[in-house]
Amino acid sequence: MADKKKVQEVAQKTGWIWKNLLMGIAFVLVLGLLAGWGLGLITRHGKTVKTPDFSSLTVKQAQQLAAKSHVTVKVVDSVFVRRLAGGVVYRQQPKAGSTVKKGRSIFLTINSVIPRKVVMPNLFGYSVTEAQSELRNRGLNLGRLNYVKDIATNNVLGQSCEGLEVKAGDQVVSGSVIDLMVGVGSQDNQTTIPKITGMKYVNAIDALHERFLNIGKVTFDADIRTYADSMNALVYKQDPAGAGRNLGANVNFFLTLDQTKLPAK
Numbered sequence: 289m290a291d292k293k294k295v296q297e298v299a300q301k302t303g304w305i306w307k308n309l310l311m312g313i314a315f316v317l318v319l320g321l322l323a324g325w326g327l328g329l330i331t332r333h334g335k336t337v338k339t340p341d342f343s344s345l346t347v348k349q350a351q352q353l354a355a356k357s358h359v360t361v362k363v364v365d366s367v368f369v370r371r372l373a374g375g376v377v378y379r380q381q382p383k384a385g386s387t388v389k390k391g392r393s394i395f396l397t398i399n400s401v402i403p404r405k406v407v408m409p410n411l412f413g414y415s416v417t418e419a420q421s422e423l424r425n426r427g428l429n430l431g432r433l434n435y436v437k438d439i440a441t442n443n444v445l446g447q448s449c450e451g452l453e454v455k456a457g458d459q460v461v462s463g464s465v466i467d468l469m470v471g472v473g474s475q476d477n478q479t480t481i482p483k484i485t486g487m488k489y490v491n492a493i494d495a496l497h498e499r500f501l502n503i504g505k506v507t508f509d510a511d512i513r514t515y516a517d518s519m520n521a522l523v524y525k526q527d528p529a530g531a532g533r534n535l536g537a538n539v540n541f542f543l544t545l546d547q548t549k550l551p552a553k
Contacts, residue, residue, distance in 0.1 A: 335389065335390050336387050336388060336389055336390070337357055337358050337359060337387075337388060337389075337390055338357075338385055338386070338387060338388075339357075339359065339380075339382050339383065339384055339385060339386040339387075339388055339392075339394060340353050340354070340357045340359075340384065341380075341384035341385070341488065342354075342361065342377045342380050342384070342394065342396060343377050343378070343379070343380070343384070343488060343490060343519055343520070344372075344373075344376050344377065344516050344519045344520055345376060345377050346375055346376055346377075347361075347363060347375065347377070347396070347398065350377055350396060354394065358390040358391065359388065359390070359391065359392050359393070359394055360391065360392070360393045360394070361393070361394045361395075361396050362393050362394070362395050362396065363395075363396045363397075363398055364395045364396065364397065365395075365397040365398075365427055366397060366398050366399065366400040366404075366427065366462070367379075367397055367398075367399060367400060367427045367428075367429075367462045367463035368399065368400045368402075368403040368404060368461055368462045368463040369399050369463045369515075370403075371515035372399045372515050372516065372519065373399065373516060374399055374400065374401035375398060375399065375401060376398060376399050376516075377396050377397070377398055377399075378397050378398060378399045378463075378490075379396075379397040379424075379490060380394055380395065380396050380397070381394070381395045382394065383491060383494070384488070384491065397427070399463075400462065400463075403461050403462065403463075404461075404462050405459040405460060405461055405462065406426045406427050406428065406459070406460060406461075406462050407426070407457060407458075407459065408426075408428075408447070408449075408454050408455065408456055408457065408458045408459070408460050408466075409422050409423075409426055409456060410456030410457075411423075411444045411447050411456075411468065412444055412445065412446070412447075412456075413440075413443055413444065414443065414444045415442055415443060415444075416433060416442050416444065416468065416470060416497075416500055417498075419444050419468060420497060423466055426462075427462040427463060428460065428462070428463070428464055428465075428466050429463065429464065429465045429466065430465075430466060430468070430497055431465035431466055431467040431468075432467045432468070432502050432503075433467075433468055433470050433497075433500060433501075433502055433535070433536045434467060434468065434469045434470065434536065435470050435471070435472040435477075435534075435535055435536040436469060436470070436471060436472070437471075437472065437473075437474075438471025438472065438473070439471065439473055440471040440473075441471055441472050441473045441476050441477065441535075442470060442471065442472070442500065442535070443470065443471050444468050444469070444470055445469045445470060445471050446468070446469035447466055447467070447468055447469070448466070448467045448468075448469075449464050449465065449466055449467070450464075450465075454466065470500075470535075470536070472535050472536070477534055477535050478532050478533070478534060478535070479499045479500050479501065479532065479533060479534075479535055479537075480499060480530075480531070480532055480533075481499065481501065481526075481528055481529070481530050481531065481532075481533055481537075481539060482495045482496065482498070482499055483526075483529075483530070484496065484523050484526050484539075484541060485523050485524060485525065485526060485550065485551055486522060486523065486524075486550055486551075487522065487523050488519065488520065488521065488522060488523075489506075489518055489519055489521060489523075489543060490519065492523050492541060496539055500535045500536065501533065501535075501536070501537055501538070501539050502536055502537065502538050502539070503538070503539065503541075504527075504538030504539050504540040504541075505538075505540040506540070506541060506542075506543065507540070507541075507542045507543070508521065508542075508543050508544075509521070509542075509543065509544040509545065509546065511544075511545055511546070512543065512544070512545060517545060518543065520545065521543035521544055521545050522543065522544060522545075522547065522550060523541045523542065523543055524542055524543070524544045524546075524549040524550050524551065525541065525542040525551075526539060526540065526541040526542075527539070527540045527541070
């Protein structure tokens with residue numbers, strides 16, 4: 289009887305050990321799942337959306353579209369474009385089509401109702417990328433890149449507006465287009481042409497400038513009658529369409545409101 293009782297005690301003790309061991313394993317698994325869920329909730333891991341296109345929308349329309357798209361919008365700057373309606377979105381950051389986390393703030397630059405003036409920065413010695421960033425921070429737009437022989441490739445050597453030299457400290461109307469004289473050496477003077485078909489006008493210009501290229505001839509379909517139409521039009525053809533080109537080369541493109549003209553993806 290004593291042996292039988294001892295066996296029962298050992299069995300009970302062993303069962304207790306296994307029970308607690310299994311409960312411990314289950315607790316660790318549940319804790320891991322909760323930690324992963326909590327981390328995913330905090331970082332919104334895997335929960336991303338495509339940034340909508342807010343161009344030419346009023347701030348109220350942009351807010352409504354943002355709510356439907358699970359993002360938010362913030363007006364951070366304004367420019368003055370004469371041909372564009374006052375109070376509508378001129379540019380956004382991140383760009384339309386960018387992948388962002390849900391709840392991300394999209395920063396908007398709107399077209400001012402009343403023109404304002406800004407101080408022209410000194411871009412001499414800046415790289416083209418740095419100069420473009422500085423111009424945007426001042427509410428100005430990058431225009432043509434005029435390349436001249438110089439040892440400092442892609443460094444700014446001069447700045448002008450409407451064909452006239454504009455000096456650092458001069459007052460210029462917000463939204464003005466600033467052309468740059470840029471150096472280019474005998475080497476490293478090549479770039480590649482991006483695919484801009486399917487892009488809106490402003491985004492296409494930005495894409496070309498990012499590759500140090502210029503806007504050539506822009507052709508609009510006959511049904512594009514207003515500046516707002518041109519802002520909403522899409523590039524359906526570009527020339528040239530690819531391959532390498534010299535820095536500062538022109539790229540011609542054609543814009544339409546008819547999406548059936550867009551090439552198949």
